[in-house]
Amino acid sequence: MLAAMNLPVPPWQTPKKRPAKQPLSREAIVAAALTVLDAEGLDALTMRRLAEELGTGPASLYAHVKDKEELYDLLIDAVCAEVRVPEASAEDWEERVKDFVRESVRVLTSHRDIGRIAMARIPTGFNVLRVADGMLGVLKAGGLSDQDCAWAVDILSLYANAHSYESSLFEQKLAWQENMLEVPFFEQLAEYYKALPADTFPNLAPMAAVMLTGNGDDRFEFGLDLLVRGLASRRPTVSPEVRPA
Amino acid sequence: MLAAMNLPVPPWQTPKKRPAKQPLSREAIVAAALTVLDAEGLDALTMRRLAEELGTGPASLYAHVKDKEELYDLLIDAVCAEVRVPEASAEDWEERVKDFVRESVRVLTSHRDIGRIAMARIPTGFNVLRVADGMLGVLKAGGLSDQDCAWAVDILSLYANAHSYESSLFEQKLAWQENMLEVPFFEQLAEYYKALPADTFPNLAPMAAVMLTGNGDDRFEFGLDLLVRGLASRRPTVSPEVRPA
DNA sequence: TTCGAGTCAAGAACAATGTTCGTAAGCGTC
DNA sequence: GACGCTTACGAACATTGTTCTTGACTCGAA
Structure with missing residues (x-):
């Protein structure tokens, strides 16, 4: 068919079909x-x-x-854009490190299920690198060796990602069981732990209650505390203000 | 057809069809x-x-x-059966804790890709609980509080699983690229890191080399050291032999 | 103005996967 | 010997990521 295409488009009809939606x-x-x-x-x-x-x-x-994998990479990078990178300082160093990790998991858990795809990605995206750079800066302010700083970035990221991963999957499992089960599953688990035979599990059985104490945040804080204490103990010098003048 | 079924089975033919294979x-x-x-x-x-x-x-x-998920649970439990649980003792406590975690990841990485399904499982299988019980015993020998011991089991398991996960996925990605790429990918990454603009990444750019130093084992040991140092620093008493008598 | 190359969109289709349906076969018991 | 009951399993279904191929449109040059 002969189409009269190059006419000025009448304003009462949509000019083109393709770029109508962006x-x-x-x-x-x-x-x-x-x-x-x-x-x-x-x-x-x-x-x-x-x-x-x-x-x-x-x-x-x-x-x-290219891939769904590449889409995941892009998603992670987009989410990392939301991480607020603090400035480095030697003051309150340990708390600053903790806050940075907290900020990371805050962002990572603020988007549903993003934790499930965050692990085991080699950091190449701009925002991921920006976060890593900031983390490195905060760590270096503590006086750690370069090698310790580099590896600490790795380990702290691993920890943040792993916690987000577990948190995400746990939340999903919880929501799922909430709709399907009548008894809230956590009670089921508590019952199960309490019913463990004490002769087969001499350490675990008496501690069933303690094992189930605390939510995900408590456990996260505990692990974070361990890591930062470990980092602090690797500082070659104690903090300058307590060093003999 | 009329089948003569209840005859005594002649020994020269396979007796039944169904239970021939177990x-x-x-x-x-x-x-x-x-x-x-x-x-x-x-x-x-x-x-x-x-x-x-x-x-x-x-x-x-x-x-x-029931599920593929249940199959995964069973697989994890079967693999956990291979973990050798050490005996608890206050002597060389930190090294014992480390060795236990090392043993866990040894088993977890000895079966290909098992690390990819180990995370975020609620421990209910016999062997998983056996390992957790052993871990708890080793930790308690260090004099930590019950709550610390319980959470430490969680965190150390999380760390072992997360490391195995990353290790597994990393190895897969490495093997894949080895067949498809001519330049060994790690060099590509090194080039990429070294080419980062120093004004945008003031901390990262000068440390490109350090960031890439060490393999997965080195990083694992570093993180493990952090965690165990953190645990040690939470011991309410220092080890008895150095306590004033 | 017209043709042609090139880019982008998208419907249809493909291969692979986890899972379920319905049916059949064997086993134990009345 | 007939009836349940468990187990086995071929066939099929729904969903997924991904590619093939055709078609629509754009733009530059003859």
């Missing part, structure tokens, strides 16, 4: 993915669902994103 | 799963592949195992 970029995909993720969780984040959110088909996404 | 139990399934896992990795461990390994169809497995 033309689908990496950024738009990542933003939509975060929307789906926060609203419906990781299991709902399929390429089809994501395409639907963008008003297109799943195949279109692969023009902008 | 009748498919949880144990057999778990054993076969471990075989497939060790030989071909987690991605190859599909219900079909597992059924094939047992000479049956995938549907048959679901009579003995």
Whole structure:
């Protein structure tokens, strides 16, 4: 058919069909993915669902994103953009380190299920590196050796990610069982632990109650305390103000 | 057709058709799963592949195992059976704690990809509990409070699992890239880090070399050292032999 | 103005996966 | 010898990530 195409478009009709909705970029995909993720969780984040959110088909996404893995990388980086990097200082050093890790898990757990994909990624994205750089700065202010600082970044990130991972999966499991089970599962677990035979588990059986004390945050704080105490004990010099003048 | 079934079976023919191969139990399934896992990795461990390994169809497995998740639980428990639980003692306490964690990751990394499914499982299996009980015993010998011991079991397990997870995924990624890439990826990463702009990453850029120093074991030892130092510093009393008599 | 190359979108399809349905076979008991 | 009851399992279903291929549109040059 002969189409009269190059006429000035009459204003009462939509000028073109394709770029009516904005033309689908990496950024738009990542933003939509975060929307789906926060609203419906990781299991709902399929390429089809994501395409639907963008008003297109799943195949279109692969023009902008190589893999689902690459999408995950982009998601992590986008989330890391929200981490507020503090300034480094030797004062209150231990608390500053702790606060940074707390801030990381705050962001990581503020987006639903993001913890489940955060682990075991080699940091290359801009925002991930920005966070690592900030962490390195905070650590170096404590006077640790360069090698200790470098590895500490690794370990603290691992800890933050691992906690977020467990937290995310635990929350999911909890929500799932809440809908399916009548007795709240935690009581079930408490019963189970208390019923352990004391002769087979001489240490565990008497401590059933203590094992179940505290929520995820308490445990996180405990582990964080261990790590930071360990770091502090590796400082070659004690803090300058208590050093003999 | 009329089948003469209740005749005494002639010894020169296989007596029955069904129980010729042994009748498919949880144990057999778990054993076969471990075989497939060790030989071909987690991605190859599909219900079909597992059924094939047992000479049956995938549907048959679901009579003995509720889920793939339950299969994973059983796998973890089976692997935990290999962990050698040491005896508790106050002597060389810190090194004993370390050795126990080392033993855990040794087992966890000795089976291919098992680290990828070890995290975020609520410990209920016999062998998992046995390991937790042993860990608790070793920790208590150090004189920590009950609450500290309980949470330390959690944190140390989390650390062992997280390290195994990363190690497993990292090894997979490394093996994959080794076949596809010509330049060994680690050099690529080193180049990338060294090329980071120093004005945007003032801490990271000068430390590119240090960041990449050490393999997974070194980093694991470093984190383990942090945790155990932290635990030691929480001991209410220093070790008895240095206490004033 | 027209053609042609090139880019982007997207429907359809493919292969693989976990899981369930329905049916059949064997075993124990009345 | 017939009836349950457990176990086995081929076939099928729904969902997933991903690719193939066709079509729509853009833009630059003849």
